[in-house]
Amino acid sequence: MNAFIKNLKEQGKLDLVLDQNRWNFEKAPFIISGPCSVESEEMIVDISLSLKELGVDALRGGAYKPCTFPVKESIGNWKEGLREDGLKFLISAREESGLPIVSELMDPRQINELSMDAIDIIQVGTRNFQNYSLLDELGKLDKIILLKRGTWATIDEILGAVERILSGGNQKVAICLRGVVGMPSYRHVFPSTRWAPDLMMIPALKELCNIPIIYDPSHSTGYRNFVPPVSKAALAIGADGLAIESHPNPEKSISDPDQAVSLDTMASIMKDLN
Numbered sequence: 560m561n562a563f564i565k566n567l568k569e570q571g572k573l574d575l576v577l578d579q580n581r582w583n584f585e586k587a588p589f590i591i592s593g594p595c596s597v598e599s600e601e602m603i604v605d606i607s608l609s610l611k612e613l614g615v616d617a618l619r620g621g622a623y624k625p626c627t628f629p630v631k632e633s634i635g636n637w638k639e640g641l642r643e644d645g646l647k648f649l650i651s652a653r654e655e656s657g658l659p660i661v662s663e664l665m666d667p668r669q670i671n672e673l674s675m676d677a678i679d680i681i682q683v684g685t686r687n688f689q690n691y692s693l694l695d696e697l698g699k700l701d702k703i704i705l706l707k708r709g710t711w712a713t714i715d716e717i718l719g720a721v722e723r724i725l726s727g728g729n730q731k732v733a734i735c736l737r738g739v740v741g742m743p744s745y746r747h748v749f750p751s752t753r754w755a756p757d758l759m760m761i762p763a764l765k766e767l768c769n770i771p772i773i774y775d776p777s778h779s780t781g782y783r784n785f786v787p788p789v790s791k792a793a794l795a796i797g798a799d800g801l802a803i804e805s806h807p808n809p810e811k812s813i814s815d816p817d818q819a820v821s822l823d824t825m826a827s828i829m830k831d832l833n
């Protein structure tokens with residue numbers, strides 16, 4: 560144990576995270592994939608069947624989508640996501656494919672019968688990484704929480720947010736790293752690369768805690784061609800799984816069109832895992 564960790568231990572700061580019994584996803588690496596947002600019932604059911612066929616372990620799809628411009632970015636019924644309808648469509652996708660569902664909740668008021676029925680793994684989005692009232696409520700649930708790192712968050716803030724959920728009683732927390740603030744030096748050539756990949760945080764966290772770590776190569780790169788190599792790198796450096804945005808027609812994605820991979824690319828990522 561290095562001196563820094565020893566010091567944190569002596570101050571009691573790491574006890575909660577280090578002393579938990581490690582829990583595991585049923586399979587390693589655990590692969591989550593699906594569209595950024597649920598766009599229609601047909602689309603989410605169809606892609607769930609394709610992803611199941613490829614050997615993906617869980618289906619992602621945002622029903623509640625925090626948008627930077629909530630009015631300008633809405634299209635028809637899709638207003639920061641399809642919301643309750645999106646959750647209902649996710650239930651259909653689980654019924655058809657058998658895949659567990661990963662989806663985001665943004666607010667404690669969204670914890671209700673429908674969302675608890677629809678979501679197997681609750682995603683906390685980057686923007687709510689330090690929404691303490693949300694984290695406190697999630698700590699009372701018996702569901703896996705996929706906590707996405709705030710784009711600004713230091714390692715202690717990550718551990719603190721994990722501790723907040725664990726201390727409520729819910730021991731099933733996974734950390735999802737998804738890129739951080741910092742100007743990638745290739746951005747002038749690849750303008751959709753908005754965040755800087757945070758791969759080094761994987762071994763750093765592994766030294767301090769035994770919480771499973773999922774890497775998100777989609778938001779962390781922002782560009783679909785970078786997703787396959789960064790997926791490999793994340794697993795090589797110790798990630799327990801990946802969360803990858805995929806879409807039947809990536810350029811047409813309502814949200815995050817530049818980073819979604821096609822089903823063909825998803826198939827080759829899955830093949831590379833074996």
Ligand code: PEP
Nearest residue numbers: 595684685686707737778
């Ligand atoms: C997402 O997973 O689609 C998402 C909005 O991610 P983040 O919260 O990391 O930006």
Ligand code: MN
Nearest residue numbers: 595804814815
């Ligand atoms: Mn997205």
